[in-house]
Structures are given as structure tokens and as C-alpha cells.
Amino acid sequence: MAKKVKKPKSTPNKKGFSLKLSQQNKIIFGGLLMLLSIALFFSFVSFYFTWQEDQSLLTEFANRNEQARNLLNKFGANVSHFVLYKGFGVSSIIFTFLLFITGLYLFLSMQKQGLLRKWIWGLVFIIWFSVALGFFASGQPLLGGMVGYEMNDFLQDYGGKVGVFLLLLFGLIVILVRLFQFSPDKAVAYLNDKGKSLASEFKNGKSAKVDDGDRENDILYTKEKEETPVVIDTYTHKKDIPVLAKEDDEEEFEVKVGAEEDTIAMEVEKIKEEKEESDNISDKLVEDFGEFDPTLELGNFKFPPLDLLDQHGASGGITINQEELEENKNKIVETLKNYKIGIAQIKATIGPTVTLYEIVPDAGVRISKIKNLEDDIALSLAALGIRIIAPIPGKGTIGIEVPNKNATIVSMRSVIASSKFQKAEMQLPIAFGKTISNETFVVDLAKMPHLLMAGATGQGKSVGLNAVLTSLLYKKHPAEVKFVLIDPKKVELTLFNKIERHYLAKLPDSEEAIITDNNKVINTLNSLCIEMDNRYELLKVAMVRNIKEYNAKFKARKLNPNDGHMFLPYIVLVIDEFADLIMTAGKEVETPIARLAQLARAIGIHLIIATQRPSVNVITGIIKANFPARIAFRVTSKIDSRTILDTQGADQLIGRGDMLFTQGNDVTRIQCAFVDTPEVAKITEFIGSQRAYPDAHLLPEYLGNDDSGTSIDYNISDRDAMFREAAEVIVIAQQGSASLIQRKLKLGYNRAGRIIDQLEAAGIVGPFEGSKARQVLVPDIYALDQLLSNESA
Numbered sequence: 001m002a003k004k005v006k007k008p009k010s011t012p013n014k015k016g017f018s019l020k021l022s023q024q025n026k027i028i029f030g031g032l033l034m035l036l037s038i039a040l041f042f043s044f045v046s047f048y049f050t051w052q053e054d055q056s057l058l059t060e061f062a063n064r065n066e067q068a069r070n071l072l073n074k075f076g077a078n079v080s081h082f083v084l085y086k087g088f089g090v091s092s093i094i095f096t097f098l099l100f101i102t103g104l105y106l107f108l109s110m111q112k113q114g115l116l117r118k119w120i121w122g123l124v125f126i127i128w129f130s131v132a133l134g135f136f137a138s139g140q141p142l143l144g145g146m147v148g149y150e151m152n153d154f155l156q157d158y159g160g161k162v163g164v165f166l167l168l169l170f171g172l173i174v175i176l177v178r179l180f181q182f183s184p185d186k187a188v189a190y191l192n193d194k195g196k197s198l199a200s201e202f203k204n205g206k207s208a209k210v211d212d213g214d215r216e217n218d219i220l221y222t223k224e225k226e227e228t229p230v231v232i233d234t235y236t237h238k239k240d241i242p243v244l245a246k247e248d249d250e251e252e253f254e255v256k257v258g259a260e261e262d263t264i265a266m267e268v269e270k271i272k273e274e275k276e277e278s279d280n281i282s283d284k285l286v287e288d289f290g291e292f293d294p295t296l297e298l299g300n301f302k303f304p305p306l307d308l309l310d311q312h313g314a315s316g317g318i319t320i321n322q323e324e325l326e327e328n329k330n331k332i333v334e335t336l337k338n339y340k341i342g343i344a345q346i347k348a349t350i351g352p353t354v355t356l357y358e359i360v361p362d363a364g365v366r367i368s369k370i371k372n373l374e375d376d377i378a379l380s381l382a383a384l385g386i387r388i389i390a391p392i393p394g395k396g397t398i399g400i401e402v403p404n405k406n407a408t409i410v411s412m413r414s415v416i417a418s419s420k421f422q423k424a425e426m427q428l429p430i431a432f433g434k435t436i437s438n439e440t441f442v443v444d445l446a447k448m449p450h451l452l453m454a455g456a457t458g459q460g461k462s463v464g465l466n467a468v469l470t471s472l473l474y475k476k477h478p479a480e481v482k483f484v485l486i487d488p489k490k491v492e493l494t495l496f497n498k499i500e501r502h503y504l505a506k507l508p509d510s511e512e513a514i515i516t517d518n519n520k521v522i523n524t525l526n527s528l529c530i531e532m533d534n535r536y537e538l539l540k541v542a543m544v545r546n547i548k549e550y551n552a553k554f555k556a557r558k559l560n561p562n563d564g565h566m567f568l569p570y571i572v573l574v575i576d577e578f579a580d581l582i583m584t585a586g587k588e589v590e591t592p593i594a595r596l597a598q599l600a601r602a603i604g605i606h607l608i609i610a611t612q613r614p615s616v617n618v619i620t621g622i623i624k625a626n627f628p629a630r631i632a633f634r635v636t637s638k639i640d641s642r643t644i645l646d647t648q649g650a651d652q653l654i655g656r657g658d659m660l661f662t663q664g665n666d667v668t669r670i671q672c673a674f675v676d677t678p679e680v681a682k683i684t685e686f687i688g689s690q691r692a693y694p695d696a697h698l699l700p701e702y703l704g705n706d707d708s709g710t711s712i713d714y715n716i717s718d719r720d721a722m723f724r725e726a727a728e729v730i731v732i733a734q735q736g737s738a739s740l741i742q743r744k745l746k747l748g749y750n751r752a753g754r755i756i757d758q759l760e761a762a763g764i765v766g767p768f769e770g771s772k773a774r775q776v777l778v779p780d781i782y783a784l785d786q787l788l789s790n791e792s793a
């Protein structure tokens with residue numbers, strides 16, 4: 001420590017220049033260097049204005065009667081002449097910057113790793129710049145200096161002008177790439193980032209920990225400061241460079257703990273960096289691999305083309321003739337007149353199935369009076385399905401809906417092709433059909449969040465269900481949505497069997513994806529409840545509130561698949577003939593459905609329930625409360641209409657896809673889009689013929705209510721190949737969780753779940769305990785070995 005520095009030639013002296021500088025000496029020496037560099041800078045700059053007049057004084061250094069005009073007088077004139085004229089020309093100003101930085105490093109006791117690099121690059125830059133000026137401004141030797149001029153001359157003798165030019169260009173590229181780390185895409189980010197850290201480093205006077213990455217910092221210093229020349233004093237040169245080259249060499253600079261502590265601060269900065277680090281990992285992953293793309297596995301999947309859908313002869317829009325309109329208008333006006341109701345104004349909006357006549361009655365007419373005339377108006381118009389809306393919400397008019405003589409079929413093709421649907425930025429967009437004003441009606445199933453459909457037989461429910469499923473098939477990739485189809489009638493949804501491995505989800509042990517057996521329905525619903533719980537668990541761990549945020553986070557690679565995270569597809573549960581199910585299974589299905597309806601919205605499970613019989617024992621209070629979005633096709637009685645919609649109106653519909661949709665308060669009349677069975681067949685055929693996933697999406701296994709562990713009877717030979725490894729993992733960790741098996745053995749969730757069930761059957765783990773991990777019943781590996789060998793004996 002007290003060893004003297006291997007100082008060039010100067011004899012070991014007692015005081016002199018020891019490079020082992022104390023804190024005070026560093027400040028003094030650093031300050032001196034900085035001041036010297038400033039003086040030289042001004043001297044160099046003033047040289048360019050005074051050199052001609054000072055020229056004659058260069059030999060008169062000792063003559064005190066002569067005064068030079070240089071800012072540093074004769075000293076300045078001589079040094080400048082030597083460094084600028086005889087040296088490197090204007091680029092020598094960079095020396096002053098290097099000198100200044102060296103002084104600053106000493107003054108602030110900064111760590112000096114970067115300094116040598118600055119000097120090297122500074123010198124390279126000085127030489128390159130000098131040669132470049134010599135080349136481009138050969139008529140101005142003061143710009144390039146003697147060195148620049150001579151080197152140019154020398155190089156041109158061998159390489160000619162072109163050769164020197166190319167050499168300079170190459171030098172420039174090297175400097176840009178190596179010194180400034182230049183690359184077009186990084187340039188912006190780099191400058192922002194490093195600018196900040198540079199500023200804080202200087203501000204704090206602190207030597208921030210310089211790691212490899214910080215070398216870039218140093219470059220910036222150079223970049224910012226180097227533009228001024230410097231005279232390299234012998235001592236600067238001889239001392240500083242070796243000192244800086246050996247950072248670890250304690251001989252060079254004395255490290256005073258107290259002084260160092262002074263400069264340590266900004267814990268805050270460290271915390272920030274830590275935060276950024278975790279962000280950066282995902283950013284880097286995204287940068288390297290792009291966002292996670294769930295559709296990649298079926299990257300070549302093609303959405304069904306529009307051609308698969310028929311026009312249904314309604315390509316030319318709505319057909320209604322003027323006469324019919326006039327006739328209806330006159331009849332309405334007359335009927336009302338008969339009851340002494342005057343009309344101030346009447347307006348017609350023609351829809352595909354019905355025309356809406358909006359009337360503004362004379363002042364003083366009571367609305368209820370018009371409402372009561374509903375049947376009379378229907379009689380006089382001799383038409384079924386007249387509906388009076390008094391008043392039309394938000395419009396201040398009374399609406400009378402009169403069916404068109406020739407209803408226009410709204411083809412599925414027309415609604416799918418509509419730009420409203422095509423451009424819909426929704427999670428689960430559904431094009432139901434067209435409203436009374438002939439607008440395509442598109443809603444987001446994810447926002448509903450569940451849908452109840454009811455209507456008497458033959459009024460268009462099945463077509464409606466097909467319209468919902470078709471909409472989703474046209475808009476969502478198989479990776480994004482999965483259907484669980486329950487069809488007790490066994491014939492309505494069979495066509496969708498073809499897309500089993502693309503879009504359907506099923507229980508692991510079931511053959512058919514479309515569920516037709518009521519017993520299986522119970523298992524499936526309970527399995528969905530387990531899936532819901534699992535998903536909530538994942539959301540909790542990921543600290544997000546819903547599936548949208550979760551998937552966005554997963555796509556941004558901020559959730560690690562090794563921790564059990566995965567991209568979650570939406571699950572749409574479709575139950576046709578719900579009444580039938582309730583009649584046969586009652587509470588057993590109502591409970592899980594109510595649970596799903598109450599809780600599943602956030603995790604992307606959405607229910608669509610269709611029923612023919614809208615009686616209160618089917619659509620119970622608990623179901624209704626959780627299905628704010630409801631669709632009523634034509635029903636036979638007002639009571640049914642009230643059961644479904646809480647208001648009448650559905651009894652006045654005309655059937656064939658004429659429907660009322662409510663999502664809270666408003667009731668909208670819609671003509672459901674028509675999609676025929678052959679069209680659905682073509683679509684499913686088209687999708688089914690493409691490359692698919694190996695299997696349908698598997699739901700978690702549900703083993704029934706009364707399985708308290710022992711009742712699960714797994715055949716030993718049916719056990720998973722990884723059963724033993726899994727058992728060991730569980731026993732060693734003493735934690736019975738499927739996600740542990742998933743992580744350690746890199747298995748999928750479903751398989752891990754199945755193994756857990758097998759472990760339970762084998763008596764290695766206890767029964768399912770909700771969100772807690774299962775109890776491990778085997779204390780150690782030895783006991784496990786014994787248990788398994790007894791089993792096989």
C-alpha cells in the first residue's frame with residue numbers, strides 16, 4: 001500500500017509525484033488538470049485567430065518585451081503552435097476534453113475503468129480527424145495539422161486519393177460502430193438510456209458500479225466532451241495511462257474508504273434497475289422472439305371463406321313496396337282516428353321482417369290509450385305480430401311494428417360480410433342478424449357475459465345457436481376459443497363433431513366431444529368449475545383481474561410457462577334443451593351452472609343456454625339473475641315472454657327467427673340471421689379438413705361428488721408412465737399439487753391432474769381440498785417404495 005509507484009524515470013523521491021494519491025491530492029490534481037485543460041482549450045481556440053501575429057514570437061519566448069496575442073500569451077502561442085500546427089490541427093482540441101475528463105475522474109474519485117478506453121478512442125479519433133482534414137482541406141494545413149498533412153501525403157503516395165478516401169471511410173465506420181455502437185435501430189434507445197445514467201453519474205459525483213455494460217457509458221462521455229484539443233504533458237501521459245490501465249492495482253490510486261462512502265448513494269437507482277431487469281427479460285424475449293403467438297401451432301389455419309354461406313335469394317336487400325307502406329300507414333291513421341287519437345307525424349323504418357311506424361300523437365293523447373289499442377290495430381291491419389312500443393325509449397315517439405308481407409331472409413353471409421362484424425374488435429363477436437332499421441347487430445359474448453335463449457319450438461332457436469357458433473368460427477382461431485357442446489336432442493349440433501380437434505373441448509375420458517348423455521353433462525359442468533378454479537388461481541398468481549389481461553401478459557412473455565402458465569382460450573358452453581336437462585338432473589346441473597354463471601365471466605367461460613320451455617322451474621330465479629342477456633324467439637304466451645324477458649312482446653313475434661334481445665333494460669327486435677344445415681356442414685367440413693390439434697381441448701377430470709379418495713379405482717396397469725416419478729416428486733416435496741408435477745416433470749396440466757388422481761387412488765396423496773395443496777400421506781421415499789412394492793406383490 002505504501003509502495004511507491006513505478007513512476008517513469010523519476011527517482012524515488014520523498015514528496016514528488018506519487019501516483020498513489022490521497023483523496024485531497026486527487027482533488028488538487030484533478031482540479032489542476034481541469035483548469036489546465038480549460039486554459040489550453042481557450043488557448044487553442046484563440047490560436048486560430050492570432051497565429052499569424054504570434055508567428056514571429058515563437059522564437060522570442062525568453063524575450064520579456066514581446067507579448068503574444070494568444071490568450072495564454074507566449075506559452076499559449078508556443079504550445080498551440082506545437083500541438084495544432086505541428087501536430088494534429090483542429091482535432092487536437094479533443095486533447096483538452098480528454099484532459100478535462102481525466103481531471104474530473106480524479107476530482108470526483110470516480111472509478112477509472114472507462115478512462116483508458118476514452119483515451120484510446122480519443123487518440124484514434126484525433127488521428128482520423130486530422131488525416132480527414134488533411135485530405136479534404138489540404139489547402140488549410142492549420143486544420144489538419146502537420147501530422148494530417150504528412151500522413152496524407154505519405155498514404156497518397158502509395159494508395160492514391162481514392163485509396164486514402166476509402167481508408168478514411170473505413171475508419172469512420174469503425175469509429176461509428178465501435179465507438180458510438182452505431183446501429184440504426186439501437187441508436188435512439190441507446191442515446192435515451194445512456195444519457196440518463198450519464199447525467200445521474202455526474203450529478204452524484206459518484207462512481208457508479210461499472211460493469212461491462214457500462215463501457216458504453218464511457219463512450220458517451222467521450223462523445224459528449226471530445227471536441228477540444230489537449231497538450232499531453234509528459235506527466236499526464238506517463239502517469240495516467242498506466243494508472244488507469246490497472247484498476248485493481250492498489251498502487252495507483254489510494255482508495256479511501258471514507259471518501260468512497262461519501263460518494264455512495266442512490267439506493268433508489270439500484271431499485272429501479274432491479275425493476276427494469278425483470279421487465280427487460282420479457283422485453284428481450286419479445287424482442288428476440290416476438291410476442292407469444294397462440295395461433296402458431298396451427299399457423300396455416302385458414303378461416304372459412306364467405307363462399308361457403310348462401311345468399312338465400314336475398315342479395316338485393318329488403319323487398320317492400322310503396323303501396324304496402326301507404327296502405328299500412330292509412331290503416332294505422334284510420335284506426336287511431338276511430339278512437340279519436342290524432343297523429344301529428346308518422347315515419348316508417350323498413351326492416352327485414354317488420355316495418356316500424358313511429359308516430360307522434362297530438363298533444364294531450366295518453367300513451368296508455370294507444371297501448372291498449374294494440375289488438376284493434378292488429379285487427380284492422382289484419383296482421384300477426386304487431387307490437388306497440390310506447391314510448392320508444394329515448395325517442396319520444398310511439399312505435400308500431402308491422403310485419404312485412406314478404407319477410408326478407410337475413411342471410412348469415414350478409415351479416416358475416418358486413419364491415420361492422422368484420423371490423424369488430426371484440427373478444428367474442430357474435431353477429432345475430434339485423435335490427436329493425438336493417439343494421440347488422442353485433443354483440444360481444446364476453447361482455448354479456450352469458451346468454452339465455454328461449455322460444456317455442458320451430459321458431460328459430462337452433463338456427464340462432466348455429467348463427468352464434470358460425471360467427472365465432474368466422475372470427476376466432478381454434479387457439480382462441482373452445483366450445484363445450486351439450487346437445488340432449490343428439491341431432492342439433494352433431495355437425496360440429498367434425499371440428500372436434502380444432503374447436504371443441506371435452507372430458508379426458510370421453511369418446512365424443514359433443515355431450516348427449518345427461519350423466520356426462522354433470523361431470524362436464526363440474527369439470528368446468530374445476531377449470532374455473534384453476535384459471536382463477538392462475539390469474540391470482542399473475543396478479544391480473546381477467547382473462548384478457550392475463551392473455552395479454554402471457555403474450556408479452558411476462559408469465560413463465562414453467563410456472564404452469566399457459567395461454568387461456570375462451571370456453572363457450574352451449575346447452576341446447578336446457579329444460580330437458582333440468583327435468584332429469586335438477587339441482588345437480590343447476591348448482592354448477594349457477595356457479596359458472598356467477599363467477600366464470602372473468603376467466604373466459606361463457607354460457608349459452610337454450611330452452612323450449614321457458615317455465616319458471618327451468619329458468620329459475622338464480623339462472624335469470626346471472627343471465628342478463630336474453631333472447632326470446634316467439635313464445636306462445638305473455639307469461640312465457642315475461643319469464644324470459646321480464647316484459648311481454650315475445651308472444652307477438654312472427655317466428656322464423658324474429659327475436660327480441662335484451663341485455664338489461666332495452667329490448668331490441670332483431671331478425672336472426674339464417675344459416676342452414678348444409679351451410680354449417682360445409683363450414684365444419686372446411687375447418688375439419690385442415691390440420692388439427694392432436695386431440696380436442698381437454699378439460700380437467702372430474703370424478704364425481706362422492707369420491708373421497710378410496711372410491712377412485714384406478715387399475716394399476718392404467719397408470720401413467722410418469723406415475724412413479726411423479727410420486728417421488730410429491731413425496732420429496734411433501735406437497736400434493738398438480739402444478740408441482742407439471743413443473744418438475746414438464747407435463748401438461750391435464751396429464752398432471754390425472755396423475756394426481758392416480759396418486760390419490762394409490763393412497764399417496766389425500767383428497768382434493770379446494771385451493772390448498774393435497775395432503776401427502778407418504779412420509780418419505782422409503783415408505784413410498786414399500787407401498788408400491790406391496791401393491792405390485
Ligand SMILES: Nc1ncnc2c1ncn2[C@@H]1O[C@H](COP(=O)(O)OP(=O)(O)OP(=O)(O)O)[C@@H](O)[C@H]1O
Nearest residue numbers: 456457458459460461462463612656657672673674
Ligand atoms: N332466422 C331465420 N330466418 C328464416 N327462417 C328461419 C330462421 N330461423 C328459423 N327459421 C325457419 O324456422 C325453422 C325452424 O327453425 P329451428 O329449427 O331453428 O327452430 P327451433 O326453435 O330450434 O325448433 P326446435 O326447438 O323444435 O328445435 C327453420 O327450419 C327455418 O325454416
